[in-house]
Amino acid sequence: MTALKLTVVTAGLGKPSTTRLLADRLALATEEHLAEQERDVDTRVFELRELAGDIAQHLATGFPGPALREALDATTGADGIIAVTPVFNASYSGLFKSYADLLEADQLAGRPVLIAATGGSPRHSLMLDHAMRPLFGYLRTTVVPTGVYAAAEDWGGGTDPLIDRLPARIHRAGRELATLMAGGAAQARREPDLVPFAEQLAALRPGT
């Protein structure tokens, strides 16, 4: 069986980046669960920081430069996507949204996506559900049930003994994404066929 394509898009700005750290952990968890199902996976990671200039230029000109083209193609052609952003001013970062604005809904339809975010405080964790999930819903992707939010304290023991710690959440999310990927969710999407002209014309006849 051909290797599945996993594309990781991370919008962290720091070097090193906590957002990237979370992205890598999620990718690893997904790879492990795919390995259990004896599926090979090719993982590609794109740091939007490195594409920041290209993203701005695409917005200005309407077409991507070569490096950004590669990232966009890898995103729209993936069997599974991991999207991770820091929380800035109560939502995804502007850079992350700018990248998302370059994606077309049709191109992503049906693709499994794992959403995740990092933030300084656990109080922003619902950002995943009020901002990220609707965004990827609009893009017609299949978002896995578990979104992973990592506040600063989650990199230690966390504060709430009654909820799963970060590693458990990462593994749950990775398993969910791996299951959708292995099930061929991305391949199931149908390429839009060219509608023959006679049909386009017929659809416009009055009374139809």
Place this chain on the structure above:
Amino acid sequence: MQFGIFTVGDVTTDPTNGTTPSEHDRIKAMTTIALKAEEIGLDVFATGEHHNPPFVPSSPTTMLGWIAARTERLILSTSTTLITTNDPVKIAEDFAMLQHLADGRVDLMLGRGNTGPVYPWFGQDIRQGIPLAIENYALLHRLWREDVVDWEGRFRTPLQGFTSTPRPLDGVPPFVWHGSIRSPEIAEQAAYYGDGFFANNIFWPKEHFQRLIDLYRDRWEHYGHGPRESAVVGLGGQFFMRRNSQDAAREFRPYFDNAPVYGHGPSLEEFTDQTPLTVGSPQEVIEKTLAFRDTFGDYQRQLFLVDHAGLPLKTVLEQLDLLGEDVLPVLRKEFAARRAAGVPEGPTHAARVAERNDAAEQKEGTQR
């Protein structure tokens, strides 16, 4: 192979000195440029159509009629005529009238237009762009081919017993190009009717347009108009040249950096690398233009954008002098030398009339 220029008709401040031409200046500059196009031996002048500032050409057939009266050989065309928001009946009438006045030196390029508010200003809905383009053209196509039309559609009041006047010159309608930047539906439409397909080829990398043109050629063959190589393809392009490359880049850079469409984005060097824009010597313009053929196959019409981004008229006329003296003769010779056998020439009224007559004779022959 036909060569020409196409203009957007923007009124843009010259970034090097802050002067902005008046609408009157700009309109007169456009007509001066059109006359210059004939003088240097170009085949085509095409104007855009816009209904909002800072663009002046809201009334293309008026402008083209003026140019027609002062030229002998130039084909007058558009880039584009809005098939979505104009009444197809008025397009049929206006361009047939122009065709008579210009003795057949007229064709037109249909486009949907990308300025959102123009649709509601003309009583339409941008979300219906493709259906409008399809239905309106279906009507336009009939109005030019059937003397009396009964018609009913979704977007316009029905017609009973309508005759569009004047009838097309010699009974042969103006040739139609369909312009599209991204819609396969329009490539399909062009192929279905056996019309031309024009790829703007200005703002995006050539690979983008290659996909659309390949689709158009495939569908052209599918609809039985002939082999895919016989499809009628037009391409845009743009350049700024000086005899010396460095001078071209130095002079054009401020215009590029502040250009309404791509300014404040990539650098001039990145943009020339990634898109069909050439900024350099005539030899570089020749090489890049000839390379279009490698990407898109033999094609019939090449239009260049030369008057935009606030370039002064004097500079534009100098560009046209260079085009006529250094570039055009070489392009004509080289394209002709490389052209595969059986590839059609660019469409002209005379050739289309002859073709129609041949077809009629052949039919008569078989009937006998």
